[in-house]
Amino acid sequence: xxxxxxxxxxxxxxxxxxxxxxxxxxxxxxxxxxxxxxxxxxxxxxxxxxxxxxxxxxxxxxxxxxxxxxxxxxxxxxxxxxxxxxxxxxxxxxxxxxxxxxxxxxxxxxxxxxxxxxxxxxxxxxxxxxxxxxxxxxxxxxxxxxxxxxxxxxxxxxxxxxxxxxxxxxxxxxxxxxxxxxxxxxxxxxxxxxxxxxxxxxxxxxxxxxxxxxxxxxxxxxxxxxxxxxxxxxxxxxxxxxxxxxxxxxxxxxxxxxxxxxxxxxxxxxxxxxxxxxxxxxxxxxxxxxxxxxxxxxxxxxxxxxxx
Amino acid sequence: xxxxxxxxxxxxxxxxxxxxxxxxxxxxxxxxxxxxxxxxxxxxxxxxxxxxxxxxxxxxxxxxxxxxxxxxxxxxxxxxxxxxxxxxxxxxxxxxxxxxxxxxxxxxxxxxxxxxxxxxxxxxxxxxxxxxxxxxxxxxxxxxxxxxxxxxxxxxxxxxxxxxxxxxxxxxxxxxxxxxxxxxxxxxxxxxxxxxxxxx
Numbered sequence: 001x002x003x004x005x006x007x008x009x010x011x012x013x014x015x016x017x018x019x020x021x022x023x024x025x026x027x028x029x030x031x032x033x034x035x036x037x038x039x040x041x042x043x044x045x046x047x048x049x050x051x052x053x054x055x056x057x058x059x060x061x062x063x064x065x066x067x068x069x070x071x072x073x074x075x076x077x078x079x080x081x082x083x084x085x086x087x088x089x090x091x092x093x094x095x096x097x098x099x100x101x102x103x104x105x106x107x108x109x110x111x112x113x114x115x116x117x118x119x120x121x122x123x124x125x126x127x128x129x130x131x132x133x134x135x136x137x138x139x140x141x142x143x144x145x146x147x148x149x150x151x152x153x154x155x156x157x158x159x160x161x162x163x164x165x166x167x168x169x170x171x172x173x174x175x176x177x178x179x180x181x182x183x184x185x186x187x188x189x190x191x192x193x194x195x196x197x198x199x200x201x202x203x204x205x206x207x208x209x210x211x212x213x214x215x216x217x218x219x220x221x222x223x224x225x226x227x228x229x230x231x232x233x234x235x236x237x238x239x240x241x242x243x244x245x246x247x248x249x250x251x252x253x254x255x256x257x258x259x260x261x262x263x264x265x266x267x268x269x270x271x272x273x274x275x276x277x278x279x280x281x282x283x284x285x286x287x288x289x290x291x292x293x294x295x296x297x298x299x300x301x302x303x304x305x306x307x308x
Numbered sequence: 309x310x311x312x313x314x315x316x317x318x319x320x321x322x323x324x325x326x327x328x329x330x331x332x333x334x335x336x337x338x339x340x341x342x343x344x345x346x347x348x349x350x351x352x353x354x355x356x357x358x359x360x361x362x363x364x365x366x367x368x369x370x371x372x373x374x375x376x377x378x379x380x381x382x383x384x385x386x387x388x389x390x391x392x393x394x395x396x397x398x399x400x401x402x403x404x405x406x407x408x409x410x411x412x413x414x415x416x417x418x419x420x421x422x423x424x425x426x427x428x429x430x431x432x433x434x435x436x437x438x439x440x441x442x443x444x445x446x447x448x449x450x451x452x453x454x455x456x457x458x459x460x461x462x463x464x465x466x467x468x469x470x471x472x473x474x475x476x477x478x479x480x481x482x483x484x485x486x487x488x489x490x491x492x493x494x495x496x497x498x499x500x501x502x503x504x505x506x507x508x
Contacts (some may be wrong), residue, residue, distance in 0.1 A: 006435065006436070007434065007435040008433060009430065009433045010430070011434055013491060013492070014429075014432045014433070014452060017323075017432075017452050017488060017491045018432065018452050018453070020323040020325075020326060020359075021323050021359045021360050021361070021393070021452060022360075023322060023360070024319075024321040024322065025360070025361060037407065037409075040407060040409050041409060043363070045364055078407060079409065080363070080405040080406065080407045081361055082453065102428045102430060103429075104428055104429035104453070105429065128430050129429065257364075261320060261368065
């Protein structure tokens with residue numbers, strides 16, 4: 001038996017592969033080591049490090065940035081599961097810092113205040129994989145073209161209201177279904193309209209799904225919410241404010257994990273939904289002024305693509 | 309082995325669809341099953357434990373009652389192919405991690421392992437391997453936050469090495485890999501395992 005060298009790192013296969021290992025699981029927002037440990041003990045497959053949970057960003061306002069490296073290091077040291085962290089849209093320097101710190105994935109997130117009004121981060125040159133939010137297929141494909149290894153819905157973070165995550169999941173599923181009906185000419189028009197690569201569009205048409213995993217995020221607050229998005233085809237779940245804004249974070253964390261894994265088992269869902277105590281309060285999204293919607297924080301390129 | 313024997317993928321968490329796709333390609337849809345409960349194991353002669361989070365797997369094995377059933381079926385001759393987190397789960401010994409949140413392994417494969425020993429995700433790598441029993445080109449292996457096999461018992465046969473560490477091992481009907489053959493597009497390891505389980 002002989003051993004051969006030349007290891008390759010940071011390949012697309014390794015980046016997408018890492019994301020695939022999270023399937024079925026729950027990734028939880030945490031702001032310190034103690035919360036990270038609670039999340040890990042509850043069965044989270046990974047944690048997301050950030051300065052403030054979305055509900056607090058919404059309540060307190062101001063510019064939301066990546067977490068202090070000290071916090072990120074504390075969280076990296078506290079748990080053995082993967083640690084992700086959020087960088088601002090288009091903020092390549094924040095992403096470089098997070099990569100240097102050794103986080104396992106970067107969320108280029110609309111929950112933080114966007115840094116570049118024109119472009120998202122060019123994610124391909126990074127060794128660390130990225131996850132990005134999307135509200136529809138075009139947006140998802142643009143992010144994948146830029147190098148995203150994982151997609152999540154944007155939802156409406158910090159509201160405890162699942163309606164937008166459901167809207168975005170349905171939009172992507174619906175858009176893929178219509179893509180599958182398209183002939184070559186229609187496909188060319190789609191590519192021009194959405195400004196995405198033809199190779200990627202063909203791949204999605206042939207697969208009948210995205211070539212990367214697609215999680216639900218934004219407004220998921222209860223085990224039933226997690227089960228709902230899984231029923232609608234989400235490969236896994238991100239929970240932000242829902243855990244640590246609840247009265248009993250340990251219990252809710254554990255229940256959401258069970259719900260994501262056993263989403264087809266009604267008896268299990270009833271059991272884990274029982275007696276969780278007060279959930280996060282929640283916000284009716286139609287009551288929010290347009291300017292306060294986090295899902296609409298984006299680069300001009302994205303805004304341009306929307307107005308076709 | 310009768311043709312009704314099934315191949316299963318432990319479908320609690322992790323990259324289940326990727327393993328299932330390889331099995332379906334090799335055996336056809338009707339002989340592949342996702343294993344979520346004891347009942348699902350009934351006709352399974354070859355079980356894959358995928359990549360994912362070993363701590364999550366460990367908790368769910370207990371919650372579903374699958375732990376004792378898997379142990380029982382392996383004694384009866386069911387084959388297991390365990391990849392990455394799966395390998396940690398079948399090992400006899402898992403080194404304690406800093407956080408102390410460690411899986412309780414099944415103890416089916418006499419190896420001692422350390423989780424994430426090649427580093428974090430930025431250190432994940434692909435490398436070509438010589439794999440015993442595979443002809444042709446070297447196997448391109450993807451190591452993703454991979455565990456390292458620190459020690460192997462006398463009953464354990466090493467199938468592949470990377471930089472002097474065993475990365476694929478076998479103890480009778482239980483196979484353990486520190487890497488992910490299911491995401492490489494190369495189905496040879498799965499085929500070899502299924503042949504050993506007399507699935508063809």
